[in-house]
Every structure is written in structure tokens, then in C-alpha cells.
Amino acid sequence: MPRSGGDAAPREYVARGQWPSGRLRKDAPASAVYGQEFVKRLLKALKAKGGPSMRSIEREARVSRRTIERVLAGEVLPDFGAVARLEVWLEADLWPGPDLRAQGRTDHPT
Numbered sequence: 001m002p003r004s005g006g007d008a009a010p011r012e013y014v015a016r017g018q019w020p021s022g023r024l025r026k027d028a029p030a031s032a033v034y035g036q037e038f039v040k041r042l043l044k045a046l047k048a049k050g051g052p053s054m055r056s057i058e059r060e061a062r063v064s065r066r067t068i069e070r071v072l073a074g075e076v077l078p079d080f081g082a083v084a085r086l087e088v089w090l091e092a093d094l095w096p097g098p099d100l101r102a103q104g105r106t107d108h109p110t
Contacts, residue, residue, distance in 0.1 A: 020040055
């Protein structure tokens with residue numbers, strides 16, 4: 001599947017450790033930085049919701065189980081529709097844009 005700007009899968013930019021908590025390479029693009037933070041927020045929100053099954057996420061949030069699995073694995077970024085449905089269903093802010101820009105993390109991942 002083609003990626004925006006030719007970026008590799010977000011997990012491919014992990015320099016040390018494992019996805020999603022590992023340290024990203026210095027040259028990781030903003031898509032990898034945002035993807036990593038999104039997954040961390042998604043995992044936290046899912047835990048707060050009691051750790052719903054993939055089947056219930058698919059049914060209630062209307063996001064395919066395969067999409068969730070691939071996002072959590074760092075293979076792909078979610079589309080806007082999936083982000084919106086997950087945020088509404090989880091009652092959580094998942095997309096990290098302004099927070100990461102404020103920290104200056106889009107140019108130099110930590």
C-alpha cells in the first residue's frame with residue numbers, strides 16, 4: 001500500500017526498543033512520530049474503557065478489527081474516519097498534532 005510522501009510503516013523507524021514504546025530514529029518523519037503517539041493514546045483509552053475486544057471495537061466504533069490490529073502493530077496510520085469514530089466512541093483525544101508540535105517533537109522524535 002503506498003504511503004504519503006514515501007514514508008515507511010511507522011514501526012520501521014524504531015531505533016531502540018519495540019513498537020510503540022521504543023525510541024524512534026532521529027530521521028523519523030512526522031508520520032511515524034504522530035503514529036507512535038496515536039497508538040500510545042489509543043492503548044491508554046482502550047484500557048480506560050476496560051479493554052474491549054476487537055469484535056466490540058469493530059461493532060461499536062465501526063472501525064474494522066484488521067485496521068485496529070494494523071494500527072496497533074505500527075503497520076499503517078488510521079484514516080480520518082477511523083480516528084473520528086474512535087475518538088467519539090472512546091471519548092478521548094487520540095490525534096496528537098498540537099501536543100507534539102508544542103513539544104517540538106515532530107522534527108526530533110524522542
